[in-house]
Amino acid sequence: MRPVPSWPPMPPGGAPVAQPGRRAASQVALWWLMGVIGMLFALMLVAYVMRMSQGDWRPLPSVNALWVNTGVLAAACIVMQSSASQARQGELRRSRRDWMLAGVLALVFVAAQLWVWRELVLRHYGVSGNPANSFFFLLTGLHGMHMLGGLVAWACLMPRRVTHAARARRLQLTAQYWHFLFALWIVLFAAIVNLTPEIAQRLCGTGVTAP
Template identity: 35%
Template sequence: MYFTIRSVSIGQGITEWPEAHLNVPFALANTIILVLSSVTCQLGVWAAEKGQVAKLRFWYIVSFIMGAVFVAGQLYEYAQLVAEGHTLSHTAYDSVFYLATGFHGLHVTGGLIAFLFMLGRTYAAKRFTREQATSAIVVSYYWHFVDVVWIGLFVTIYGIH
């Protein structure tokens, strides 16, 4: 999306891409939180594979909190940008920024909901079975994928602006 809008803008004679007013250090800290949440998620998977339901719960709760902090950080960044006049319709760059990061944020929120369902299943089950371990693994695949996508978005949006 970024490259399409950028090339269309150049084709229309817009040679200068508007300067983005992004707080890169803040976004980097937020990114580190999200990436570390993948580590804690994987620790939860390893616990699930060993049948250690208490450790699975602990690590998935930590991952959930870190993911929620990431989403809160994104919302804070949006509020700062809007306060500076950078709305969805302000420039092509702003449109791409909000659409790409917004869709990613929705996917992170979906992952947070998956963590809650997974945690609920561990409490609802009378005993921890292979199915619960498999569910934990599936949730982790989704979470890791969302994190990898964010790394690509971060490099593209914050690194190449």
């Protein structure tokens, strides 16, 4: 009798081959998730610009800590990508070390954002102070919630019982999600720092023209 072929197929070394269909499905699901999140923030930014064009908008003061936070998040994404690359190359010890450091940096970013909120409240720029305050807390808080979701994905890589191939695949997907959150943060940060009521009025066509 012929032996029944196993699935997934087993190479000569005995380790199961990763299923390409499963990899493709997880990648497509990630792209769908990032697309939905991107659309949500795009709509929020449109509302941000439209509300800024109104006459009662009072911009927040400059918050220099946001520049530091941006650097911390960039470092977290770089180290996370290094962890994924090390895992693909079989450097498990270095991959785990970079994975741990990336998580610490991401936690520092979230904690620093909370510190920025606290400083603004102490300076009497609370959520209900004016529309600029409300939108700042809303946009940064929404991004922080998705960053916490990225940390949940990071924490799911903690068990050591997963196979090397599965861990490398999950690391790569998590790194892609973190890169997406960093790109999203850059857009939000640029809007918060650079947009002014005058620019918003031009974009919305609500500027007052001279007679």
